Amino acid sequence: xxxxxxxxxxxxxxxxxxxxxxxxxxxxxxxxxxxxxxxxxxxxxxxxxxxxxxxxxxxxxxxxxxxxxxxxxxxxxxxxxxxxxxxxxxxxxxxxxxxxxxxxxxxxxxxxxxxxxxxxxxxxxxxxxxxxxxxxxxxxxxxxxxxxxxxxxxxxxxxxxxxxxxxxxxxxxxxxxxxxxxxxxxxxxxxxxxxxxxxxxxxxxxxxxxxxxxxxxxxxxxxxxxxxx
Amino acid sequence: xxxxxxxxxxxxxxxxxxxxxxxxxxxxxxxxxxxxxxxxxxxxxxxxxxxxxxxxxxxxxxxxxxxxxxxxxxxxxxxxxxxxxxxxxxxxxxxxxxxxxxxxxxxxxxxxxxxxxxxxxxxxxxxxxxxxxxxxxxxxxxxxxxxxxxxxxxxxxxxxxxxxxxxxxxxxxxxxxxxxxxxxxxxxxxxxxxxxxxxxxxxxxxxxxxxxxxxxxxxxxxxxxxxxx
DNA sequence: TAACTGTAGATTGTCGACAATCTTCAGTAC
DNA sequence: GTACTGAAGATTGTCGACAATCTACAGTTA
Numbered sequence: 001x002x003x004x005x006x007x008x009x010x011x012x013x014x015x016x017x018x019x020x021x022x023x024x025x026x027x028x029x030x031x032x033x034x035x036x037x038x039x040x041x042x043x044x045x046x047x048x049x050x051x052x053x054x055x056x057x058x059x060x061x062x063x064x065x066x067x068x069x070x071x072x073x074x075x076x077x078x079x080x081x082x083x084x085x086x087x088x089x090x091x092x093x094x095x096x097x098x099x100x101x102x103x104x105x106x107x108x109x110x111x112x113x114x115x116x117x118x119x120x121x122x123x124x125x126x127x128x129x130x131x132x133x134x135x136x137x138x139x140x141x142x143x144x145x146x147x148x149x150x151x152x153x154x155x156x157x158x159x160x161x162x163x164x165x166x167x168x169x170x171x172x173x174x175x176x177x178x179x180x181x182x183x184x185x186x187x188x189x190x191x192x193x194x195x196x197x198x199x200x201x202x203x204x205x206x207x208x209x210x211x212x213x214x215x216x217x218x219x220x221x222x223x224x225x226x227x228x229x
Numbered sequence: 230x231x232x233x234x235x236x237x238x239x240x241x242x243x244x245x246x247x248x249x250x251x252x253x254x255x256x257x258x259x260x261x262x263x264x265x266x267x268x269x270x271x272x273x274x275x276x277x278x279x280x281x282x283x284x285x286x287x288x289x290x291x292x293x294x295x296x297x298x299x300x301x302x303x304x305x306x307x308x309x310x311x312x313x314x315x316x317x318x319x320x321x322x323x324x325x326x327x328x329x330x331x332x333x334x335x336x337x338x339x340x341x342x343x344x345x346x347x348x349x350x351x352x353x354x355x356x357x358x359x360x361x362x363x364x365x366x367x368x369x370x371x372x373x374x375x376x377x378x379x380x381x382x383x384x385x386x387x388x389x390x391x392x393x394x395x396x397x398x399x400x401x402x403x404x405x406x407x408x409x410x411x412x413x414x415x416x417x418x419x420x421x422x423x424x425x426x427x428x429x430x431x432x433x434x435x436x437x438x439x440x441x442x443x444x445x446x447x448x449x450x451x452x453x454x455x456x457x458x
Numbered sequence: 459t460a461a462c463t464g465t466a467g468a469t470t471g472t473c474g475a476c477a478a479t480c481t482t483c484a485g486t487a488c
Numbered sequence: 489g490t491a492c493t494g495a496a497g498a499t500t501g502t503c504g505a506c507a508a509t510c511t512a513c514a515g516t517t518a
Contacts, residue, residue, distance in 0.1 A: 017303045017471070019291060043500070053473045054500090055284065059291040062248060066295035068388075074246045075479050075500060090385040093330065101326040156319040156396075159297075160389060167385075246501070272470070282503045283470090304470060304509050 019059035083171035103208030105152035248288035312400035332437030
């Protein structure tokens with residue numbers, strides 16, 4: 001079969017245990033903003049919501065704490081983590097280094113099919129800049145970078161990168177969601193793709209790092225602006 | 230006070246909850262090799278050992294699973310993770326990128342006191358190469374790199390790096406612990422320290438990355454050798 | 459002997475309950 | 489009105505128990 005990485009619900013329930021299922025569910029709640037940043041997470045409520053006891057919920061929360069998506073205070077509960085600008089800066093520092101590595105690796109081992117998918121995503125983003133569909137641009141942008149790290153062919157790198165991305169996503173939820181610069185951002189994507197297509201590993205790495213740097217700058221500008229909608 | 234990062238036992242027990250305490254305890258068991266690589270971890274045994282019920286144990290194990298120190302199979306239990314050479318290679322890929330960043334940052338912001346500590350550690354390693362005290366060299370080497378990442382002044386980078394280091398440590402426990410090259414390794418340390426002392430950020434980054442690359446090569450040589458003691 | 463089957467024991471998965479702690483808020487004193 | 493006190497309610501921390509599942513092994517059959 002072509003798509004081996006799509007497990008059925010049956011397999012999911014059989015292989016993953018309840019805490020694991022609950023974990024991704026809670027993660028969605030956090031990353032979608034349904035559980036507000038800084039808010040306390042009530043174990044009983046979640047247990048009720050998912051139809052389980054508190055045990056599995058607690059296990060899931062402990063895992064999410066390790067992901068740094070929540071923090072825990074003894075006898076007070078767990079809270080959705082709030083990321084400061086300083087912390088986001090730290091993450092960007094690491095992300096820049098990883099992005100350079102990703103660019104290099106992808107340029108070395110990308111397949112024609114993968115390159116096609118990347119270009120398709122970039123073109124889709126072009127459309128959203130025309131229609132100013134910010135939400136969709138973000139989703140595509142996330143998908144684009146997720147594909148990139150996936151295509152780098154290093155599972156540990158993927159894990160590390162995704163962990164960072166989740167943290168940055170959490171930061172964006174803090175409210176100061178940056179507007180502007182979509183067209184610019186996507187033009188950077190295209191430059192990266194060009195370097196990748198030409199197999200220029202060093203250049204692809206540099207360009208993807210530069211993209212992360214610019215992305216950080218956009219983040220700062222958005223954070224500095226009062227609160228644009 | 231000079232050293233603020235040394236909490237008393239009282240603070241530890243009051244702030245951290247039982248699962249957190251148990252987690253570091255189990256982590257020690259794994260990293261010290263008392264829980265063998267690949268071995269199944271028995272929840273009841275651990276509960277008995279730490280004088281708790283299985284609840285806190287399970288929470289700790291879920292956190293350790295997120296650290297990738299153990300893996301979990303539904304209805305079969307959790308196992309101490311065994312790292313393959315291929316996985317170790319992946320980790321080194323990421324580590325090399327991070328080490329370059331670390332070298333750069335430390336060169337930019339190291340204090341005289343910190344530099345003194347680093348040099349002291351390097352000198353201590355020199356002594357162990359003379360006496361062929363491999364165990365002590367490894368401990369000092371770990372401490373040396375831990376200091377470096379700490380002095381880079383980026384908490385998220387530290388977390389990311391330590392996670393990787395734990396994984397690599399787990400790999401070493403797999404048996405094929407590399408001998409040889411200690412003197413060479415430490416001479417690389419000294420070159421890094423020189424670049425740091427001179428404030429040459431780019432060079433310090435390159436040298437620390439190169440050190441990681443050589444370290445990976447040493448790992449490969451050790452893995453290729455049958456099983457030298 | 460080899461392969462299969464079924465049972466006993468061990469282990470994990472999940473739950474409900476209770477104690478410890480925190481939070482809230484009404485009541486009181488000044 | 490403000491600050492303190494204490495009790496009621498809510499929430500977390502931990503435990504022991506039971507069901508579901510897996511593992512090991514003795515017994516059976518060919």
